[in-house]
Each structure stands twice: as structure tokens, then as C-alpha cells.
Amino acid sequence: MPQDPVFSLQLAMRGAFWGVSKTLVNQGVRIAVFIVLARLLGPADFGLVALALTLTILADFLIVEGGWTQALVRRDTVAQTHYDSVFWLVLSVSVLVAGGMAIGARYHAALFDTPQIAQLALWLLALYPLAALRTVPRAILIRRFDFRAIALSSNAGAIAGGMAGIALAFGGAGVWALVANQLVSRLFMTAGLVWHAGWRPGFQVSRAGLSGLRDFVPNALLAQLSKFADFYMIRVFIGSRAGAEAVGHYTLSVDLRGLLRSLLINPAGQAVLPSVRELRGDLPRLRNALGIGLTLLTSVACPAAIGFCLVAGDLVPLALGAQWMPAIPLVQMMALAIPAMAIMRVNMGAQYAFGxxxxxxxxxxxxxxxxxxxLVVLPVTTAAGAVAILLCRSYVMLPLHLRQLRRTTGFTLQAAGRSVLPNLLAALVMAATVLLAQYTILADVLPLWRLIASVVIGAAAFGVALPIAAPATVREIRAAWRSLRHKSTAAQSGDI
Incomplete structure (x- = not known):
């Protein structure tokens, strides 16, 4: 039964903010595990697993984000036959693709003259059926706006995978500790989603159960295959020119950006599709909601991304050791892409909601x-050069995403600017303040204390600059907080 648009927006905001609080736990565990493993292992180990994962990460692109979940979420009504038909189709696809990747693993490893990559990849191919098992339960939970269950399942996976990886690393398992971390984490996350969704597959498979997929999923799969080509291309490029250790440094920058994205973008981003689905019949209200969403999202993404870039020089060697210092410029450039990624995530959710x-x-x-x-035209031979290209591409693509968002919803570039630019201005004031402090009063301070002081000064500067540069943002934050407090009981009893 359709929900009132205002109530749906409140549910989306509640889900996003609840997701942030639970994601803090999840990412706290992942950060702790990553620090321990990075100190016990080296960049070369991380690089080997990253090269093996180039074959298995297609499970995420093709199955988790391949449009199956989104197609189920965007339907107005869903029956058991829809769930069963999608489940068995996706599971079959995952097994077939995993088999193909098993055949190609040896040839992939030959590109780097490292047979161990094929051995690692064969174990990691179990990620394909695990991804298929998550597809329908995740769709059910998103339709309910039950991001609490999704977060708890992810937390369980992070804890279990971390414990397994650390135990094996202390036991001298080396690179296999990273493989165990991946497999155990996905296994427990999958089990959690299945349990929370309360759904079990049946055999009500029919062509009618796949209705609505034909015009949606092929295009979504094409988009994800393009992303996989992206993923594969950049890692092979770096690995073939600079070796596994450089891939390890690049992987660190990607993982840290992933942590930021999980904290800053994903909790709100996952609510875009179901909330736009509810509001698409009322475009003026939808545009207002998009403005509020971008305001709130960039009020966090802009200062966090810029701030992380400013402290990475002290943070990386302190947390991970001197062996990871070559990754610092890569980490900084990756972090600067976060604001653009946040805006593009909103557009993609809106496009999916409109089919x-x-x-x-x-x-x-x-x-x-x-x-x-x-990559072909520019004379790039280092990981840093490749990451610089990735950063430039993010901001080249941003206007195209905003143009499509305007075409679909009528949300104009001027409206996007009013939502984003004041927050960016406040973040730049923060950056100038921190840089001034780092080069003057903090110049001779020990790295740990300089890191702590930079965070404190940056937070204070942003706290002062935001009400001045972006008073509308402050009003929206207060309104969101009041909505969460006053509507929590109603949201908990909502039946989506």
C-alpha cells in the first residue's frame, strides 16, 4: 500500500541516520581489522589479493548491484513468484560466471607472471553464490526500509571476518588471512540478511515472475559490466607497470575511500531508490526532498573528504606503519573524489527509481x-598518476550526472548549487584554517599530537563556518533531528 510522501521521506531519513549510527560500528570494526592486518602483512600481500579479487569482484557488480535488487524494490507490488524467479535466475547466473572465471584464472595470473593469483582466485570464487543468496533478502529489507537489519548483518560479517583474518595472520598464514577475511565476512553477512528477511526460496518460478526485468536489468547489468571493466583496467594497468606492491598501495587508497563512502554516502544513498519511488508521483515534493538530501549529504561529505585529505600524511604511517607511506598521495586524491561520488549516487538512485x-x-x-x-593518451606509469586520472574523471562526469538528474526530476543545476556550494565553502574555510595551523603552531609537533590537534581545529573551524556560510544546512539538520525524534514511533510501525 503506498505511503504518504511526507511519511516516506521521514522513513528514508530515519533509515539513513539509523544506518549511519550502525555503520559507525561496522566501519570501526573494519578499520581496526584493517590496521592489524596491514601491520602484520605487507603491501605486496594486499596487492596479490587485490589482483585475485579482480576476477571475483564481478560478483558484486553483476549480482549485488546488477539491477536485480533494484528491480524488486521499484515494483509497486511483489509476489512470491517474483522473488522465487529472480532468486533462481541469479543463482544460476552466479554459478555459470564463477565457472567461467575459474577457467580464466590461470590466464589472468599469467598477465603478472604470478601463479599464486590463480590459487587465491579459485577460493574467492565462493563469493559468487554468496552474493546470489543475498539478492532477494536484501530487496525485501530495503522495501521495508529496514536498514537496521542490513547494518546488523554487515556488522556480524565484519566482526566474524576480522576475527578469522587476524587469527590466521598471527598464525603465519600470510596472504591467506586476507582470503579468509573476505570469505567469512560475506558468509556471516549473507546468513544475517537471510535470517532478518525471514524469506525462504520456493519453486514458484515463471516467466511472469520475471516481468519488469527485461527493460531494467539488462541496462543495469551493462552499467555494472562497465564498472567491472573500470575495476579490472586500473588494477591491471598498475600491476603490469609497477608491480603487486604498487597495487597494494592503490588498494589501501581504495579501501580507505570505501570506508569513507560507507560512512558518508551509503547509508543515505541506499534510501534514495525507495524514497524516490514513493515521491515520483509528486515532482515538486521530490525536488524539495532531493534538495534537502543533497544539503544534508554534502554537509558531511565535503568536510570529511577534505579533512581526511589534510590528516592522511600523519594518519597513514601512524596507523599502518612506514611501509605504507608511498600510499599517502593516493589516499588523499581518492578522498577528494567523495563529494562528487555522493552527488552521483543520488542521481543513479533517482534514475533507477524512474526505471x-x-x-x-x-x-x-x-x-x-x-x-x-x-590511460592510453596520457604518459602515466605510476599508481599516483592513475589515481590522479580517476580523480579528474569523477569531476568531469559530475556535470553529466546533474544534467540527467534535471532531465528526470526537474532538479536544476542552480538548485544543486544552492544545496552543495555553501557546504563546500564552509569546508574550504576549515581546510585553510587547518593548513595554517599545520604550517605554523603545529609545524614542530609530534605526528600523533599534530593529527589530534588538526582534527580538533578542523571540527571547530567547520562548526563556526557552517552557520555563516550555510545557514540553510543548519536549519535542515535541526529539522531532520526533530523529525527523527518526533516520528520514531510511527516509523517503527510503518508497513512498507
Whole structure:
């Protein structure tokens, strides 16, 4: 039964903020595990697993984000036959693709003259059926706006995978500790989603159960295959020119950006599709909601991304050791892409909600073509150069995403600017303040104390600058907080 648009927006905000609080636990565990493993192992170990994961990460692109979940979420009504038909189709696809990757693993490893990559990849192929098992339960939970269950399942996976990885690393298992971390984490997360969703697969499989997929999933799959080409291209490029250790440094920068994205973008981003689905019949209210969402999202993403870039020079060697210092410029450039990624995530969720998976596919293909062109044309031979290309591409693609968002919803570039630019201005004031402090009063301070002082000074500066540069943001934050407090009981009893 459709919900009142205002109530749906409140549910989305509640889900996003609840997701943030639970994600803090999840990412806290992941950060702690990552620090321990990074100190026990080296960049080369992380690089080997990253190269093996280039074959298995297709499970995430093809199955988890391949449009199956989104297609179920965007339907107005869903029956058991829809769930069963999608489940068995996705499971079959996952087994077939995993088999193909098993055949290709030896040839992939030959690109780097490292047979161990094939051995690692064969174990990691179990990620394919695990991803398939999560597809329908995740769709059910998103339709309920039950991001609490999704977060708890992810937390369980992070804890279990971390314990397994650390235990094996202390036992001298080396690179296999990272493999165990991946497998155990996904296994427990999958079990949690299945249990919380309360759904079990049946055999009500029919062609009618796949209705609505034909015009949606192929385009979504095309977009994800383009992203996989992105993923594969950049790692092979770095690995073939600079070796596994450079891939390890690049992997660190990607993982840290992933942590920021999980904290800053994903909790709100996962609420975009179901909330836009509810509001798409009322475009003025939808545009207002998009403005509020971008305001709140960038009020966190802009200062966090810029601030992380400013402290990375002290944070990386203190947390991970001197062996990871070559990764610092990569980490900084990756962090600066976060604000653009946040805005583009909102657009992709809106496009999916309106059934425009073809638009998402075209944007992804354009992005991949741009990356390939830049890697070929520019004289880049280092990991830092490749990451600089990735950063530039993010901001080249941003206007195209905003243009598509305007075409679909009428949300104009001027409205996006009013939502984002004041927050960016406050973040730049924060950055100037921190840099001034680092080069004057903190210049001769020990790295740990300089790190702590930079965080405190940055938080204070942003806290002062935000009400001045972006008073509308402060009003929206207060309104969101009041809504969460006053509507929590109603949201808990909502039946989506």
C-alpha cells in the first residue's frame, strides 16, 4: 500500500541516520581489522589479493548491484513468484560466471607472471553464490526500509571476518588471512540478511515472475559490466607497470575511500531508490526532498573528504606503519573524489527509481571510455598518476550526472548549487584554517599530537563556518533531528 510522501521521506531519513549510527560500528570494526592486518602483512600481500579479487569482484557488480535488487524494490507490488524467479535466475547466473572465471584464472595470473593469483582466485570464487543468496533478502529489507537489519548483518560479517583474518595472520598464514577475511565476512553477512528477511526460496518460478526485468536489468547489468571493466583496467594497468606492491598501495587508497563512502554516502544513498519511488508521483515534493538530501549529504561529505585529505600524511604511517607511506598521495586524491561520488549516487538512485537503467548504463559506459582514453593518451606509469586520472574523471562526469538528474526530476543545476556550494565553502574555510595551523603552531609537533590537534581545529573551524556560510544546512539538520525524534514511533510501525 503506498505511503504518504511526507511519511516516506521521514522513513528514508530515519533509515539513513539509523544506518549511519550502525555503520559507525561496522566501519570501526573494519578499520581496526584493517590496521592489524596491514601491520602484520605487507603491501605486496594486499596487492596479490587485490589482483585475485579482480576476477571475483564481478560478483558484486553483476549480482549485488546488477539491477536485480533494484528491480524488486521499484515494483509497486511483489509476489512470491517474483522473488522465487529472480532468486533462481541469479543463482544460476552466479554459478555459470564463477565457472567461467575459474577457467580464466590461470590466464589472468599469467598477465603478472604470478601463479599464486590463480590459487587465491579459485577460493574467492565462493563469493559468487554468496552474493546470489543475498539478492532477494536484501530487496525485501530495503522495501521495508529496514536498514537496521542490513547494518546488523554487515556488522556480524565484519566482526566474524576480522576475527578469522587476524587469527590466521598471527598464525603465519600470510596472504591467506586476507582470503579468509573476505570469505567469512560475506558468509556471516549473507546468513544475517537471510535470517532478518525471514524469506525462504520456493519453486514458484515463471516467466511472469520475471516481468519488469527485461527493460531494467539488462541496462543495469551493462552499467555494472562497465564498472567491472573500470575495476579490472586500473588494477591491471598498475600491476603490469609497477608491480603487486604498487597495487597494494592503490588498494589501501581504495579501501580507505570505501570506508569513507560507507560512512558518508551509503547509508543515505541506499534510501534514495525507495524514497524516490514513493515521491515520483509528486515532482515538486521530490525536488524539495532531493534538495534537502543533497544539503544534508554534502554537509558531511565535503568536510570529511577534505579533512581526511589534510590528516592522511600523519594518519597513514601512524596507523599502518612506514611501509605504507608511498600510499599517502593516493589516499588523499581518492578522498577528494567523495563529494562528487555522493552527488552521483543520488542521481543513479533517482534514475533507477524512474526505471531509467539505460541512462545509468550510458553514464557508466561514458565513464569507462573516458578512463580508458586517458590511460592510453596520457604518459602515466605510476599508481599516483592513475589515481590522479580517476580523480579528474569523477569531476568531469559530475556535470553529466546533474544534467540527467534535471532531465528526470526537474532538479536544476542552480538548485544543486544552492544545496552543495555553501557546504563546500564552509569546508574550504576549515581546510585553510587547518593548513595554517599545520604550517605554523603545529609545524614542530609530534605526528600523533599534530593529527589530534588538526582534527580538533578542523571540527571547530567547520562548526563556526557552517552557520555563516550555510545557514540553510543548519536549519535542515535541526529539522531532520526533530523529525527523527518526533516520528520514531510511527516509523517503527510503518508497513512498507
Amino acid at each position: 531509467k537503467a539505460g541512462t545509468v548504463a550510458r553514464l557508466a559506459l561514458t565513464s569507462t571510455a573516458l578512463l580508458g582514453t586517458l
